[in-house]
Amino acid sequence: MKNPFGHDLAIDIGTANTVIYRAFQGVVLNEPSVICINKDNGQVVSVGADARSMVGRTPDNIVSIRPLKDGVVADFENAQRMLRTFMEKAGSRRIFSKPIVVIAVPPVVTSVEHRAIKDAAYAAGARKVYIMEEPMAAAIGAGLPIQEPMGSMIVDIGGGTTDVAVISLGGIVTSRSIRVGGDAIDEAIVNHIKNTHSLAIGDRTAEELKMSIGSVHKSADNARARIRGRDLMTGLPKDIEVDAKEVRVAIEEQVNKIIAAVKATLEETPPDLVSDLSRNGVVIAGGGALLHGLAERMRQETGMPVIIAEDPLNAVVRGAGICAENIDLLKRILIPESKKS
Numbered sequence: 001m002k003n004p005f006g007h008d009l010a011i012d013i014g015t016a017n018t019v020i021y022r023a024f025q026g027v028v029l030n031e032p033s034v035i036c037i038n039k040d041n042g043q044v045v046s047v048g049a050d051a052r053s054m055v056g057r058t059p060d061n062i063v064s065i066r067p068l069k070d071g072v073v074a075d076f077e078n079a080q081r082m083l084r085t086f087m088e089k090a091g092s093r094r095i096f097s098k099p100i101v102v103i104a105v106p107p108v109v110t111s112v113e114h115r116a117i118k119d120a121a122y123a124a125g126a127r128k129v130y131i132m133e134e135p136m137a138a139a140i141g142a143g144l145p146i147q148e149p150m151g152s153m154i155v156d157i158g159g160g161t162t163d164v165a166v167i168s169l170g171g172i173v174t175s176r177s178i179r180v181g182g183d184a185i186d187e188a189i190v191n192h193i194k195n196t197h198s199l200a201i202g203d204r205t206a207e208e209l210k211m212s213i214g215s216v217h218k219s220a221d222n223a224r225a226r227i228r229g230r231d232l233m234t235g236l237p238k239d240i241e242v243d244a245k246e247v248r249v250a251i252e253e254q255v256n257k258i259i260a261a262v263k264a265t266l267e268e269t270p271p272d273l274v275s276d277l278s279r280n281g282v283v284i285a286g287g288g289a290l291l292h293g294l295a296e297r298m299r300q301e302t303g304m305p306v307i308i309a310e311d312p313l314n315a316v317v318r319g320a321g322i323c324a325e326n327i328d329l330l331k332r333i334l335i336p337e338s339k340k341s
Helices: 048-056 076-089 109-123 132-139 183-197 203-213 244-267 271-280 294-302 310-323 327-333
Strands: 009-013 017-021 026-032 035-038 044-047 060-065 099-105 129-132 152-157 162-168 172-180 224-232 237-243 280-283 306-308 334-336
Touching: 009 076, 009 310, 017 035, 017 076, 017 129, 017 310, 026 048, 026 076, 026 310, 035 048, 035 076, 044 048, 044 076, 099 109, 099 132, 099 310, 109 129, 129 132, 129 310, 129 327, 132 162, 132 172, 132 280, 132 310, 152 244, 152 271, 162 244, 162 271, 172 244, 183 203, 183 244, 203 224, 203 237, 203 244, 237 244, 244 294, 271 280, 280 294, 280 310, 294 306, 310 327
Parallel strands: 009 099, 099 129, 152 280, 280 306
Antiparallel strands: 009 017, 017 026, 035 044, 035 060, 129 334, 152 162, 162 172, 224 237
16 A cells, blocks of 8 residues: 555654655655753753754753663653654644654664654654564665565664664564664774873764774775864863874774674574575665775675665665555564554
């Protein structure tokens, strides 16, 4: 069953960003998963990009909250308020009929967290909610032949988690999820700069450094960037120059954990499917797929062809969007959630 008017929605609630896709129209919202609350009265001050711009710059009575941490819902109430606001921004209450909503969540999300996310979607005007796992959504969004009798492998490196899955005949054959992603990599950079240069920098600075000169390959070691932070000795602002080698060393432990998860999943995969993967390759998606040199490093360590998905940042929401456009066709790979269950 398809809704040609494009009312139905797909949502990727990420630790770093929440992305909403409207059926047959594409992505209509992409904002940071941040909410600012006034502690004095409990009211929402801002959500999304506006809230992200306030991080580290608010008075004592305004607190910035990231309701999802390491891929799981850390703050139920504010996760619901954030999701409801995002859905309203995407027009869930302005359309003629209530939408069907497909929500992609990490495999580590519990049934209680499913309920919290589902309730928020209903409160924002959903007619029916389907919960699907992010690795399956990423595989669909990356164009993998998930319904064919052959092995497909997806490595989805998000903000809070890395999800690795081998898929065949519309189901996950073997998978692994670790709480290592873009946030852990940023934190590793923050700690390295603090310990090596006695300089305190924020997560945003670490993320910008990762994106500008971050690499897991020695060939990029000469790249340099200038950053500003607070000198821990004097308490005053200070500028330093950092090279890509330092960043590579800082993030090595986190990169090794991601590659170890891929290797462990391959070891648990039936031989016939491994044979398929050796021909078809491993596909990486999510923001982490953009880390310079990661595909080549993974190729060297696993002996498998490694391919970066087209538009890796939106692979999950695009896959969930395909499900929103083809509910009947793909219902068997979803986890249905009814309002009364």
